[in-house]
Amino acid sequence: MGKFFRTIFLVDLFQGLWVTFRNQNPKNIYTEQYPAERPKVAERYRGAPRLNINPDNGETLCIACNLCALACPENLIVVGSERNEQTRRKELTTFTYDLSRCMFCGLCEDACPVDALELTQDFELASYTREGWIWDRQMLEEGPKPTPYKC
């Protein structure tokens, strides 16, 4: 008899639908609406490299020691330096970072003795040209500028 009523009132169907609707709860939705809703990456995320500048005087923190270039497994960092005769110190002139070969292993970041080179949380690194991947000193200091899309 119970089975008869279950069949008549489609109890099984509604039970199944209840499972479906229960999972419509917004907290069960995992999809991120990407350009509108940006993912929050972890604090230690290894993304685009950045060459830090001293916020007080705007000078670069890099001491042109070349350790990052030596640590890099892909040899993609080229550090150009010049000896300043007045202060008798090496000063950074150019810094090239070839992102197209980078595998974001973080070894350059580990090698840096003054925390000048850092892998940041920026992850939007697409470029229309291959040359766009080779970042110079200015680009490394300013960081990537992804196009904002209105949605």
Added chain:
Amino acid sequence: MPETTFLDSTELVLNMGPQHPSTHGVLRVILKLDGEKVIGTECVIGYLHRGVEKIGENRTYQQFAPYVDRMDYVAAVSNGLGYCLAVEKLLNIEAPPRAQVTRVILTELNRIASHLLWLGTHALDIGAITPVFYCFREREEVLKIFENYCGARLTTHAFRVGGLQYELYDGFEQQVKAFCDMFLPKVDEYEELLTNNRIWVARLKGVGILTGDECKEFGVTGPVLRAAGVKWDLRKAQPYSGYEQYDFDVPTGENGDTYDRYIVRMQEMRQSVRIIRQAVDRIPAGPIGKTPKVIKPATGEVYVSIEAPKGELGYFVVSDNSTQPYRMRVRPPSFVNLQALDRMVRGGLVADVVAIIGTLDIVLGEVDR
């Protein structure tokens, strides 16, 4: 010689892959068929060959560490652990206890992630679509822990020679514990979906039998060997990184068929959770170890193997007293396990080939290196 035509011949040669979705990558299998029956196979590998071993000989010991993550990219942490242990043995140093416990936690989490990916894709090959979504949902939680810990989800580069690079982040223990509590009921959920499912049982029971002796002949390791009833787990047999301190069982099967391998892997996930729970409670304070500035081991050679999710992962490193290894040889579990494919497939049906490739749990990045 008799004149043969297509209609006369009973044999048919069929190419499966390298772009077949259920070969899990770029494996190409040439199948020789007699109707629906497989009478012979030949694996063609090398489509993903990158020369990782040669790269290792041209990099310093520190520099090679990120590359090992790209062999078995599903279990990158295990690869890194094996490599670090090999170089540490070559240098005669040991990671401090805090680093060792952290390594165990992350490696076991990675084992769970690897088995989850295997379960999802294997079920997808058989025709069950739901488990893949469930498995990836839980795998995401593991990857989040990795991202929080070392900043990368897949190719983690989590460990360094001599210890760790990153200190544990705040809330690591809570997150791992929350994952363990959340995960065990989910394993029951997967089992509810599959274990007694009639289609699942019919497709897997008695398919691709590999006996213990055959496994030993082929050098097959990991869950495939244990499913054949051989109780061989390197974590128990030759403990490394402090595995002897943890209490866990080595699940084994009886028949060595595809179904047993499924059961063994499900049990292994539960055992991994058990290890993680014990390890999280006993993370000691102290240093996390420091990478030597220059790694220049004395002349010598070393072979270190660990129990990766897929089997015995070994590193054979020869040093000639320079900063770069003279020879770097990797013994990948997938590559060795793949040898047994022909024995398992022969005499079976074409549809079973898909199930057997799935159950071997190969990653082509590791097969080809």
